[in-house]
Amino acid sequence: MPDEGPEMEIVHLLRAVAVELGAHSTRFAQRNDMHPTDVRALIALMDASRAGEEMTAGRLGAALGLNSAGTTALVDRLEKAGHVRRVRDGRDRRRVTVEVDERAVTLGRAHFGPLIGRAVDLLRGYDGRETAAIRSFLAGVREAAAEDGRAP
Template sequence: MPTPHRPAAAPELETVHLLRAVTVELGLHSARFADSNGMHPTDVRALIALMDARRAGEEMSAGRLGAALGLNSAGTTALLDRLEGAGHVRRVRSAEDRRRVVVEVEERAVAIGRAFFGPLIERSVELLRGYDDHQRAAIRGFLEGVREAAATRG
């Protein structure tokens, strides 16, 4: 709320602040999931990356996963050992090149994630249905731009 000492923020800045608040809430939601399932937050990020790759029809090697998460080789190995030990992922031979090993998410992990995140996803989809195609394209463009800006190093 504006005061004589604190003027109103520009609408664009208000949106950026709201996005930051959403990011914090999503991070807390993810942390609750990790905590309730005995996971480290990086475990959750790894499972999300693996599910995204699966949805895109792409194989995910350990090296590619580690790079996506900003982990070195030892950290990636520890992560995969932890997730495999918990029954969340498996290492298998690549369908494209049998010499390569890729990581796949287990259906059990997908089901656990769906049970926890499903209501939030459904609510988000419901909210998006309230916008027309042009508005959804604008929202998508904004979010893609912010993601790209956040991923840019430098």
């Protein structure tokens, strides 16, 4: 383990942030009668939408590490609750994508909006170089965690 220098202090702080964000997400799930995986699914769907990508149930399941039956149950549950909708492809009626309903976005904004607003305000206090360093660090940690998750 590396020495307990300033780098490790930041690593410990990042871990604490991850724990707090997880707890914040869990509170949202509990208050809205959702499973934590439901919240992860909604986030994955919103991220795909923001990136201009369509999300099929299969792709969603892969992103969440769910099998086909688990993914179907998840999408059924979210659809029944009014959080998502299945949309048939106009060109290939066999292809179905999953989209987040605006009601789920509104619900999420009500809970996560204040936290996101505070984070944005904090980031506005940094100059372009500092923001680039923060982005690079977080992207690197995310990639390292993703690689670790893919390791046998």
